[in-house]
Amino acid sequence: MINVNGKEIETDAEGFLANLDDWSEDVAVVLSEQDQLVLGEKHWQVINWIRNYYAENGTSPNLRVITKLIGNDLGEEFGDKKYLFDLFPFGPAKQAGRYAGMPKPTGCV
Secondary structure (H helix, E strand, O other): OEEEOOEEEOEOOOOOEOOHHHOOHHHHHHHHHHOOOOOOHHHHHHHHHHHHHHHHHOOOOOHHHHHHHHHHHHOHHHHOHHHHHHHOOOOHHHHHHHHOOOOOOOOOO
């Protein structure tokens, strides 16, 4: 459970939203603050890319899918796994997906 602007929002034990409709940018900020991570422009680009991927495909992208596709949309550096881990040190698919309000990606432990 997290508190965002006075509203209690249910999460699972790993911090993924119980209800995807509860997502907002404020939710993403609260989740990132729990990890002591300040979201910058590049973080938001990845978060929004994941949200768009989910909207189009109905599933959360795993790391392999992200590195294969994101560079075409956001620029070559985003397709580099090390670059993504520099942005999201706890795992780009899992951590960025959590901030994006997505279900836990398949294959993430």
